[in-house]
Amino acid sequence: MKNLLSAAQMREADAYTIKQQAIPSIDLMERAAKAFVQVFMQEVTEKDTSIAIVCGPGNNGGDGLAIARLLAHEGYSNCEVFLASFSAKQSDDYLINLARLKEAKIAVTPLDEVARLRKSEATVIVDAILGSGLNKPLTGDFLALATLVSELNRKVIAVDVPTGFYAEGQLSHYNGVKAELAIAFQQPKLNFFFPESVQALARFKVVDIGLDQDFIASQSSRWKLTEPADVARLLVPRKNFSHKGTYGHALLIAGNETTMGAALLAARASLHTGAGLTTVCLPQSGLIALNTALPEVMALPRTVDLSIDVFDQFNAIAIGPGLGMETENERLLEQIIGLKRPLVIDADALNLLAKRQDILAELAPGSILTPHLKEFDRLFGPHENWWSRVATASEEAQQRKIVIVLKNQYTFVCLPDGEIHINPTGNPAMASGGMGDVLTGILTALLAQGYTVADAAVLGVYLHGATGDELAKKRAVVSASQLALQIPKTLQKILKEIK
Numbered sequence: 001m002k003n004l005l006s007a008a009q010m011r012e013a014d015a016y017t018i019k020q021q022a023i024p025s026i027d028l029m030e031r032a033a034k035a036f037v038q039v040f041m042q043e044v045t046e047k048d049t050s051i052a053i054v055c056g057p058g059n060n061g062g063d064g065l066a067i068a069r070l071l072a073h074e075g076y077s078n079c080e081v082f083l084a085s086f087s088a089k090q091s092d093d094y095l096i097n098l099a100r101l102k103e104a105k106i107a108v109t110p111l112d113e114v115a116r117l118r119k120s121e122a123t124v125i126v127d128a129i130l131g132s133g134l135n136k137p138l139t140g141d142f143l144a145l146a147t148l149v150s151e152l153n154r155k156v157i158a159v160d161v162p163t164g165f166y167a168e169g170q171l172s173h174y175n176g177v178k179a180e181l182a183i184a185f186q187q188p189k190l191n192f193f194f195p196e197s198v199q200a201l202a203r204f205k206v207v208d209i210g211l212d213q214d215f216i217a218s219q220s221s222r223w224k225l226t227e228p229a230d231v232a233r234l235l236v237p238r239k240n241f242s243h244k245g246t247y248g249h250a251l252l253i254a255g256n257e258t259t260m261g262a263a264l265l266a267a268r269a270s271l272h273t274g275a276g277l278t279t280v281c282l283p284q285s286g287l288i289a290l291n292t293a294l295p296e297v298m299a300l301p302r303t304v305d306l307s308i309d310v311f312d313q314f315n316a317i318a319i320g321p322g323l324g325m326e327t328e329n330e331r332l333l334e335q336i337i338g339l340k341r342p343l344v345i346d347a348d349a350l351n352l353l354a355k356r357q358d359i360l361a362e363l364a365p366g367s368i369l370t371p372h373l374k375e376f377d378r379l380f381g382p383h384e385n386w387w388s389r390v391a392t393a394s395e396e397a398q399q400r401k402i403v404i405v406l407k408n409q410y411t412f413v414c415l416p417d418g419e420i421h422i423n424p425t426g427n428p429a430m431a432s433g434g435m436g437d438v439l440t441g442i443l444t445a446l447l448a449q450g451y452t453v454a455d456a457a458v459l460g461v462y463l464h465g466a467t468g469d470e471l472a473k474k475r476a477v478v479s480a481s482q483l484a485l486q487i488p489k490t491l492q493k494i495l496k497e498i499k
């Protein structure tokens with residue numbers, strides 16, 4: 001997994017690399033500019049596109065100047081360079097690149113008045129005004145320029161980050177540049193994974209600028225990004241001479257009169273994630289549907305006189321999808337939590353726990369909660385932004401020694417040891433009902449097969465999103481049923497990569 005560093009740690013990585021590789025900072029800047037240009041050329045393929053490169057006074061602006069020279073070298077013939085120097089002091093590497101640009105006979109236009117940019121007819125704007133050096137809110141000329149860049153409504157491609165964007169911390173009242181794309185150096189910024197970043201960028205790409213990998217890996221950071229190599233390492237192939245007993249028995253306590261589908265979806269996902277056996281504990285009225293739709297799955301009718309001993313036979317238990325909020329379900333949840341076994345808790349079970357904090361306190365360590373935003377806030381109180389929500393999730397996970405899977409486009413898997421694993425897979429085609437039920441089925445099947453709680457959570461969330469990504473290559477909308485059926489293909493793909 002990739003260790004995601006803060007902006008301050010990234011500056012240390014820069015400094016370390018400069019020393020360790022004996023590479024002057026101006027050469028590192030050149031490397032960064034070249035890496036940017038490689039991606040830029042894929043984005044803007046027409047070399048006569050009119051491009052405005054707006055450069056601030058620091059190293060972000062220095063990158064912009066180097067980018068302008070490299071683009072001219074690549075044959076982009078219609079570039080204008082604007083200098084947003086204002087009153088700030090210019091960095092050394094900025095000045096070197098300014099001299100190089102002049103040597104290359106490329107003209108620059110100082111923006112002594114911000115409004116001069118308005119006359120530009122560029123269809124693409126490269127935002128190299130301020131980058132990760134941002135240390136105070138935008139005001140004055142910088143704010144006016146950032147506002148104008150956004151207002152011009154051109155395709156804005158930001159160098160490293162859009163001007164005004166903080167790499168981490170709360171992004172409440174964003175007043176910076178609105179970019180179509182940010183081409184970030186070395187690693188994605190933490191805030192790219194937070195929903196509030198839509199105010200600043202539509203998408204991002206990351207380019208490697210060769211900072212010291214060992215140094216980055218050695219830094220202490222609670223933030224991790226799950227990578228394909230991690231899931232390939234975690235996933236265990238099925239063994240020779242194995243049988244259904246080898247892969248555990250998953251139980252899903254789910255479904256109600258009008259939400260029986262949730263139970264079927266979770267069961268379908270458990271089946272296709274490879275649990276040896278899957279049983280659904282559902283109301284009597286769901287039996288025909290279950291037997292018809294999923295003949296491989298067994299049923300445990302959910303009657304009021306259900307003996308609690310019956311739960312001993314299962315290797316992993318989930319409760320919640322489509323369960324319903326009735327008193328008898330609340331009682332059942334209390335009994336199940338009373339078993340003092342790790343559980344997967346989703347949907348209505350989370351909503352019931354929001355009302356019953358006394359039972360929540362009894363939850364066994366090693367349990368997994370899978371809330372979306374609303375379920376999370378119902379459980380742990382309202383949050384004004386995602387940064388504080390994730391902070392609470394991590395604190396709760398540590399205090400209760402549980403895993404909290406806080407679901408979103410980028411799901412945050414908060415572990416009891418304080419690590420927060422950001423999941424990069426998944427896409428908006430998956431934003432439809434039942435998707436969370438499928439995730440619960442996946443997680444329960446992985447636990448039944450003997451994966452540790454942390455591994456099951458990281459692997460399961462990745463698998464869920466990766467399956468959605470594969471389906472979304474050919475579909476604008478992906479349904480939960482389709483996703484559940486496709487899981488074995490994703491598993492096979494990951495296993496092939498191991499070989």
Ligand SMILES: NC(=O)C1=CN([C@@H]2O[C@H](COP(=O)(O)OP(=O)(O)OC[C@H]3O[C@@H](n4cnc5c(N)ncnc54)[C@H](O)[C@@H]3O)[C@@H](O)[C@H]2O)[C@@H](O)CC1
Pocket residue numbers: 014015025028029030032056057058059060061063088091129130131132133134135136137138139142159160161185209
């Ligand atoms: N080795 C390195 O350090 C590398 C840095 N690179 C670039 O360097 C950038 C960071 O450069 P800098 O640290 O020079 O900083 P910036 O270029 O982001 O900002 C310039 C200066 O503006 C001032 N400033 C901050 N917030 C302001 C505000 N709201 N209003 C007015 N002035 C403000 C700060 O004093 C800052 O140092 C990265 O984003 C990246 O683009 C790349 O060249 C790759 C290598």
Ligand SMILES: Nc1ncnc2c1ncn2[C@@H]1O[C@H](COP(=O)(O)OP(=O)(O)O)[C@@H](O)[C@H]1O
Pocket residue numbers: 347371372407408409410411425426427428429430431432433434435436437438439464465
């Ligand atoms: N835009 C998106 N990008 C990535 N994943 C998404 C997106 N929208 C939804 N998902 C995933 O789908 C699931 C939805 O869960 P949830 O809201 O509980 O659905 P439901 O209650 O309908 O089953 C989560 O795992 C979430 O990460």
